[in-house]
Amino acid sequence: MAHSEATLVASNSNLRHHFDDTAQQFESSTLGMWVFLVTEIMFFGGMFGAYTVYRQLYPDAFASTSRFMNVTIGAINTAVLICSSFTMVLAVRSAQLGKKKALILFLVATLILGCVFLGVKYTEYHEKWIDHHIPGPYFQYADSRYFHQAQILFFLYFAMTGMHAIHMIVGAGLLTTLIVMAARDRFSSAWYTPVEMIGLYWHFVDIVWIFLFPLLYLIGHTK
């Protein structure tokens, strides 16, 4: 028993001494990552709560500001994010199989799709900048009845999509780290925990957008 444990530790330098085996270590990492994601659920949940209250409080202003959300661009960005989640699971799968080339390829694809999403988001923000739809001293709104209410709703739009975009930027940084680590042969089919954990994070950010898209872009139109 002692002998087999010693060989196990010697054969896998990634196993920390306080874990019995790699399976237990992996299980702990997954649980820890999910605890972090639960705090993220609560964080975004607060903003979804504020959104729910103000949408009900100012239904007319909400219908008015909804006209400035471009459904086509929102739908394209949703598809881009779903594609990036797909390439991410394929990256994790490649890591499980120990395929280094495929792993790097899928990670790069995920990173590119993430950057495409942020680029499209930039054009949307730029459009709102041009239209003076950024809440603050230079805010302008065509319908003067909704001047104050529209500012609150645009603020919520920027807070929610902005926090989501910051998570995407962090995710892009994490993906870059993974690509460098993969290129340096840090992962094997025996140890690829960071790929799996950052995969969980990336999918979570995708899920946030899955809820933001219908709430911000779709439901206001038919009101």
Place this chain on the structure above:
Amino acid sequence: MNHHVVSTRLYTAVFIALLALTVTTVAVSKVELGELNLVVAMTIAVVKAMLVVMFFMDVRRASSLTKLFVIAGLFWMAIMLVFLVSDYVSRGWLPGPRWF
């Protein structure tokens, strides 16, 4: 790690389902359904999120402890949203649903 590797076919099927649901939710949003628009859009969003959580994040094969943490997180968010809205509605600060 002796993880069972999932086939590419299953991932592709989930991916296509997610894209199909995105097209569906956009198409339904063009139809005037009144209050049902919100219900349909949110139902589709929940189904999409479930697909991502179960298959891409692999919660269906995760340990019971991890599943418990995921469910607890969602339950606590439900407490936050339900109590927040019920507080506003019961004070008459928000228009409640018609049956209220």
